[in-house]
Amino acid sequence: MKALVYEGVETLGLRDLPDPVADAGQSLVRIAASGICGSDMHAYLGHDERRPAPLILGHEAAGVIEGGARDGTRVTINPLVSCGQCTACASGRENLCPDRLIISMPPREGAFAQYVAMRDENLVVVPDHVPLEKAALAEPLAVSWHSVRLGLAAHDRALGQTALVIGGGAIGLAAALALKAQGIDDVTIVEPNATRRAYLSDVCGAQAIAAATDDYAIVIDAVGYAATRAMASALCSPGGVIVHIGLGEDTGGLDVRRMTLQEITFIGTYTYTRQDFRDTCAAIFAGSFGALNWIERRGLDEGPQAFRDLRAGTVAAPKIVLDPWA
Template sequence: MEKMKAGILYGSGDVRVEEVPVPRIKPDEALVKIKAVGVCGSDVHYYEHGKIGRYVVEEPMILGHEAGGEIMAVGEDVAGLKVGQRVAIEPGVTCGKCKFCKEGRYNLCPDVVFLATPPVDGAFCEYLAMRGDFLHPIPDHMSYEAASLVEPFSVGLHACKRAGVKPGDTVAVLGLGPVGQLAVVAARAFGATKIIAVDLAPIRLQMAGEMGATTVINAGEQDVYEAIMKETGGVGVDVALETAGSTATNLMAVRVARRGGKVALVGLPPQPEVPFNVFDIADGELDIFGIFRYANTYPRAVELLASGIAPVEKLVTHRFALEQAKEALDLARTDKQGSIKVMVNL
């Protein structure tokens, strides 16, 4: 295998499927044949704008970081993996040596090499070289699409862990894109008994119910604050998970958290500054947690999704071949009301 197909981003709105060399693995890497790649909001953002904050696409780059596949070759220093093994790919390879890695918070590693983050190529390709310790085996009955969903599910698990969701809690999830949907599943896994899911799109509200939400609120038809207060007897929620990445939902997350409650900010709003009411935060003694990717989640995430905790494959509303990478990105960009997870299958 000398050549492979890859979906390469050349500029805003310009993705081309071309042949590139198959990567050569290092002694600590394995070569994975990619089977499924989810289209993430970050992929769409790079495709549409060419940058996310300080990360700017300056050279042609392969998109995609939510992936599952099959091991085709193993480097001589890789332990515990073998050819033919099915794996979920954790996309951020960290140094393992810095303060953050040694503390177990390797998602904060300043030297992380993260797939499809400029200038690193991603997984919209037939083969990927990845360090062995970031490949996580999946059972035979688990689909490659479910393996790709381990990545956004890990965000939800990390948010619930950081915010201390515990059995019996009431949790609000504000925003029901793929991460929000899987945050509903994560809240269930942590034992929340009441999960209030909020969005504007009927398809996403319906899906949240299938993922385990006990109450859904259409933000276009109801006053979200009043509806949540009514649902919680005027108290508010124990934990608010903001997963939409809008100014309105950032502010709402703080409003609906009970006194002494917790807020996890997962989504990123278009502008970096949001005018929070500091008096409400201080007077209510709220804990506010920033969420950046995840750490130490993949084995548990694989176990939970493989257990059938929720029918997560229903989140995949559209499927495309690699040759249709541009069409997949266009649909994810333009049909946010009618799609949830767009998947590229190889």
């Protein structure tokens, strides 16, 4: 099979590799679409020690089962693999499993390839009316669905029903869509990149601004840098909630004194539960996230240039999806 392999800092190569073999309880999935995630970019830049080279990156994927009893079944992939036995797994919080892995973390290769072998329990059937490139958005949408669910559970709606999302990439846009799908209508995205901001407004119908000065009851930081955490702690209204998804850098930014005095809740969140993933898929299939027309599709051989373009900040669309067969 052809695969896009991370070979070193800012270096990707297209290689011919053996097809993976599905073990018992697994299926071989012929990948139709695989999205580039911010974590893939972190690895590409050499910022993720969990993803050492050489490695096939990519974990946002959908395709068709090839072979076996379910041959021809269209599926999207929940890439989070957990042990299924620990306290977290038993309580339905698989994302906190101490042994959790996402494909694209050794020893599990990722989905920037023509085939992936995946556990059957991690595959969700996609209806025929849903394009597989949109079904591949289930993973980033599930990240945001989970974060919004946690934020709303901690939020007193009597204190306000406005939300600010910091960052207009795929996770930020997905958070805005998840907020609306879960009942918050007044949602603003702050995005400093003018090209991306115009795309969010013109194509996605989002309320996107260059800078924010008002207070918001819910603030979602989908970037995760010291500057964005500072923005979140300054703009969250008293009694509000900050939900922190981004993994840009580790420290700095939060105004802990203001958060303490104003009783602002801070929630760090990572990935999603298995139920969140299924709920997200159901919302996609029902059209609850809208048209999901914010995808730029490229071939797998265009992957290296796609990463360079993302690095340079010249991509307007929130999500680039690679087609391994183009």
